[in-house]
Each structure stands twice: as C-alpha cells, then as structure tokens.
Amino acid sequence: MEFGMTFLVLACIFGLFMAWGIGANDVANAMGTSVGSGAITIKQAVVIAAIFEFAGAFLAGGQVTKTIRKGIVDAQLLSGTPDLLVYGMLAALLAAGIWLLVASRFGWPVSTTHTIVGAIVGFAAVGIGMDAVKWAKVGSIVMSWIVSPALAGIISYWLFRSVQKLILNTEHPFENAKRYVPYYIFLTGFIIALVTLFKGLKHVGLETTTVQNYGMAVIIGLVIMTLGIFRIRKIHIDPEADKDFHFANVERVFGVLMVVTACAMAFAHGSNDVANAIGPVAAVVGIVQSGGEVVQKTALPIWILILGGGGIVAGLLMYGKHVIATVGKNITELTPSRGFAATLAAGTTVVVASGTGLPISTTHTLVGAVLGVGLARGIGALNLNVVRTIFLSWIVTLPAGAIMSIAFFFMLKGMFS
Amino acid sequence: MARTTISSLFGSSPVRPLQTHMASVQECIAELIPFFESALKEDWKEAKAQQKKIAKLEGKADKLKRQLRLQLPNSLFMPVDRRDLLELLTMQDKIANKAKDIAGLIIGRKMTFPESINDKLVAFVSRCIDASKQAQKAINELDELVETGFGGREVKLVESMIKELDSIESDTDKIQVKVRAQLFKKEKDLPPVDVMFMYRVIDWIGDLGDLSQRVGSRLELMLAR
Numbered sequence: 001m002e003f004g005m006t007f008l009v010l011a012c013i014f015g016l017f018m019a020w021g022i023g024a025n026d027v028a029n030a031m032g033t034s035v036g037s038g039a040i041t042i043k044q045a046v047v048i049a050a051i052f053e054f055a056g057a058f059l060a061g062g063q064v065t066k067t068i069r070k071g072i073v074d075a076q077l078l079s080g081t082p083d084l085l086v087y088g089m090l091a092a093l094l095a096a097g098i099w100l101l102v103a104s105r106f107g108w109p110v111s112t113t114h115t116i117v118g119a120i121v122g123f124a125a126v127g128i129g130m131d132a133v134k135w136a137k138v139g140s141i142v143m144s145w146i147v148s149p150a151l152a153g154i155i156s157y158w159l160f161r162s163v164q165k166l167i168l169n170t171e172h173p174f175e176n177a178k179r180y181v182p183y184y185i186f187l188t189g190f191i192i193a194l195v196t197l198f199k200g201l202k203h204v205g206l207e208t209t210t211v212q213n214y215g216m217a218v219i220i221g222l223v224i225m226t227l228g229i230f231r232i233r234k235i236h237i238d239p240e241a242d243k244d245f246h247f248a249n250v251e252r253v254f255g256v257l258m259v260v261t262a263c264a265m266a267f268a269h270g271s272n273d274v275a276n277a278i279g280p281v282a283a284v285v286g287i288v289q290s291g292g293e294v295v296q297k298t299a300l301p302i303w304i305l306i307l308g309g310g311g312i313v314a315g316l317l318m319y320g321k322h323v324i325a326t327v328g329k330n331i332t333e334l335t336p337s338r339g340f341a342a343t344l345a346a347g348t349t350v351v352v353a354s355g356t357g358l359p360i361s362t363t364h365t366l367v368g369a370v371l372g373v374g375l376a377r378g379i380g381a382l383n384l385n386v387v388r389t390i391f392l393s394w395i396v397t398l399p400a401g402a403i404m405s406i407a408f409f410f411m412l413k414g415m416f417s
Numbered sequence: 418m419a420r421t422t423i424s425s426l427f428g429s430s431p432v433r434p435l436q437t438h439m440a441s442v443q444e445c446i447a448e449l450i451p452f453f454e455s456a457l458k459e460d461w462k463e464a465k466a467q468q469k470k471i472a473k474l475e476g477k478a479d480k481l482k483r484q485l486r487l488q489l490p491n492s493l494f495m496p497v498d499r500r501d502l503l504e505l506l507t508m509q510d511k512i513a514n515k516a517k518d519i520a521g522l523i524i525g526r527k528m529t530f531p532e533s534i535n536d537k538l539v540a541f542v543s544r545c546i547d548a549s550k551q552a553q554k555a556i557n558e559l560d561e562l563v564e565t566g567f568g569g570r571e572v573k574l575v576e577s578m579i580k581e582l583d584s585i586e587s588d589t590d591k592i593q594v595k596v597r598a599q600l601f602k603k604e605k606d607l608p609p610v611d612v613m614f615m616y617r618v619i620d621w622i623g624d625l626g627d628l629s630q631r632v633g634s635r636l637e638l639m640l641a642r
Contacts, residue, residue, distance in 0.1 A: 169569020330424035380430025
C-alpha cells in the first residue's frame, strides 16, 4: 500500500495524543470521587489509576476497540478503496483530538466517546455514503448512552439502600460496617473479574471455560476480601472522631472499600475509554499490515492496547494528577459510604458495557450513579444543571466531531490521492 | 480547567450553614438572660451594652441567612425539600429577630416590671431559651440524618428530641399564663400604657418558644418526605 508507513506512523501519533488527552482530563472524573471522599490521597490515586487504567485497557479493552475499529463502518463497501477507510479513521482521530483539546480548554463537559463515535459516523456517512454506516449498531450505541447512566443510577440506589439497611440505620453501625464491608469488597472484586474473564483473555494466552471463570472470579474476590479484612481489623473506634459527627468511624471502614472500588473504577475506565484512542489506530494498522485488505480477519495486535494504556498513563502522570487534585478538592461533601456506592455502580456498568463492546461515557455513567445515591437521600446537594449540560454536550459534540472529521477526511483524501 | 463534569455535579451542602446559622441565633438569644437581669435591676448602662450585643449577633445571623439563601438555587437536588429548608431557615432567623425586638423595646421605653413578677419573668425567658436550645440540638442532628439517608435509629432520635421540644414549649405556655396572671393583679396600680407594653413583651417572649417549636415541626416535615 502506498504511503502505508506514513499512515501507520500518523495513526500511532494521533492515537497516542488522544490517549494522552484521556489520561490528562478524563481519568480525573473517574478518580475524583475517591480522592474527594478522603479515602485515598492524590498520590495513591495516581498510582491506582496508572496501574488499573493500564490493566483495564490491556486486559479488557479489546471488545470496545473492536467496535470502534469495525463495528460502525461497514468495511464490505470499501473493499475496493481501503485508503478511504484509512483517511477516515485518521480524520476521526484528528477531529476528536482537536475537539477535546478545545473543549477542555473552555471547560465544556464533552465526552471522548461521543466525540469519536460522532467523528466516525460523520466521515462514513458524508465521505463515503449513508450506506457505509451500520446504523443498527450506531443505534444500539446511542441507546447505551441513555441506558448506562440510568442503569448505574439504579444499581447505586439499591447499593446505597442496602448500606442504609445493613449498616447505617442499625443500632451499632460501626460493628455492622466491619461485618458487612468485606462482602461489598468481595462483590467488587468478583464482578470486575467475572466480566473481564467472560469477555475473554485469549490475547494474553488465557483460555477458560465458564466454570473456570466463575471459580477464578470467586478466588479473586476472596483474595481481595481477605486483604480488605486485614485492613479493616486495624481500624479501632476513635471516640474523639465521633464527637462532632457520629459516623466518622463508620466512614473510616468504608474508606477501605472505597480504595477497592477506586481500583475497579480505574480498571473500568481503562477498559472502555482506551478504545476511543486506539480503535481507529487498530483499523489503520489492520489495513496497512494486511496490505490493503479492508475486511480484517486478523486479531487486534497486543502492542496497540499497550500503546493506548501507556498513553493514558503518560497523560495521567504529566497532567492528569493536577486535574484529579482539583476535582477532589471540589467534592468534599461525598463520604466513602456514598462514594463507594457510586463508583461501584458506575464501574460495574462500564465494565459490562466494555465486555459487550459498547463504547459509553464513563463520566456520564458516574453522574447517573451519583444521582442514584442522591435519590436515596444520601447526598447533601447535587447540581442538576449538570444533567442539562450533559444533554447539551450531546447535541453539540456529535455534530462537532462529525463536521470536523468530514473536513479532515476530504483534506487527507486530497493530500494523498 | 477548573471544573469537570463530576466536580460541578456536587453542590455545597446546606446542612453546615444551617447549623451555623442556628448556632448564632442561639448565641444571640442566650444574651437575653444577662440583659433581663440588668434591665430588671434598672442598670440601664449595662442593659444597653447587652442590647447592642444582641443586635449585633442578630445582624450576624441575618448575614448567614442571606448567604445560605444565595447558595440554594432552584437546580439543587437535596435530600430535603428546598421549600422546607428555606422555611426552616426563616423560622430560625425569626427567633433572633424577636430577641432583638424584645431587648429593643425594653431599652427604648426603659421598662420596669413590678417587683413581684421579676423572678417569674426571668424563669420564663430562660425556659424559652431552653426551647430554642432544644431546637438547635435537633438541627445539629441534620448531618447525621443525611448520613443515614433519613432513616432508622437517627430518625427516632430526632423525633424524641422534637417531642422534648414540644414539652418544653408547653412549659413556656404554662409559665406565660402565670406571669400574665401576676401582672393582671398589679395592672390597676400601673400606668396603662406601660402595662400594655408589658403584655406585649410577655407575648414576644412567648413567641420565642413558639418559633423554636416551629423549627422542630419543620424538621419533622423533612423527616417525613
């Protein structure tokens, strides 16, 4: 393929840039709740995010990447003109990267996922033809954007209600916290492990049966639970802390749980959002490496997942930690008992979406989860304006991503052919 | 990049400011005791100083009230009804206003009460202050209420506090009846205009108890939602 190497290098640079941007800005939304609740320090948040974002991207990022790579555009139509798909994917990456840069400059609440999906649909529909878009798939993706925050909200509502019932509203909340929090820890480890195993770890050389999956998920859950129990045992009631606020000691127990759910959240975020950066890269790499073959049967090369995960971690370390600090400072009203319910609900929803190959917005899912806790009368004050700005950002982001990617598409097409 | 979606989702909780406001209201009306002691001794210099202090504390409460109102926009989603919360705040603030009015009226007219009712009067004021103290105690449980999501043991605790508040308030009513009865016995020997204002002061002191009780019942409404 002519210019094959050029395309490859360009795709990697754009993808890396995009991954960097996700690490720099987006990770803060996923980690901010944990920092704000006081359960972990910023340093710990950065370490957790670095490890689990990468792990999530590497171990569970494949499905969504596949969707972005070949789920939205119908490659069959392009078998004669593979270069169109290359221009398109490059244009989509460029458009999304620039749009996100502009948006974060002005503090607009845009979603990486929505931007890249808008960009891909844009170039495909206008640059190639309306038939080139798999509208059914796009429809289900858009549906998932509505369903995922709602689902996370429902889960977090019931999670928090269960916490009220089992722990907070009992005669001895501290003892009950020590008794029940380990089970929540188990649940977190179990769900994340199970979804990840089910969706498959073939790419790291692990093939498992259903029974093995359940077994391993239980073992992972138990291991994390045991670690948690050791930490919780070390917490002794401090009468001084309860003087002003009677639940200070209870919250310290939830703090242990919050560390676990923070890891889960970072993992979930990595598994879903890495695709936004590397999905298009994977598409370009696939075409170039197969010498212009559009219908790619080749599996996703692992190094691309590593590239994405590494990019996210780089963005996080270079810039993201400052954003995490800012977000954390603004969320001091959130205590670990609520923070865990919100992050666990959002993390679970996102991981399930990742397993199904649906690109959703982690941030919007987390917003839904926090509102769920609010509905259970758990949070002092929530700003509902955010919901409006989210809808507004949908309306703005999708066309913006699309228009820019169309422009870049024709530019690249003009330059290379 | 100061605010992200998640950080702008969280508003600042009204609970602390509401408690701070109630604390300053309480501080304000607690000054009524030394004020009455000086005024009944007809130590007007001292009483004047205390009246100024009461007015100053009332001003402080007023300022806190306005600040809190400003941070409660319509778009805020809270575990309690916004209207109930604003009503509660108004009620709390009225307690301080009333204390200021009482002190102001007594100073302005240099009022002297008949010797025989002095003791009862001080007891009356102090019981009304007890009522608002009890209201404050209940308000101070609001953060725990939010923590438990308005359920279980905490609700029972607050309900018992409100019950206690009601019984204090009915105490104040009883004392009020006695004070009025004693004043009635003396009123023929006193200048009529003065007597009229004495009754008014007694009414206002009684209002302190009523307002405290209404703070409690607003809080009760919040529990019920």
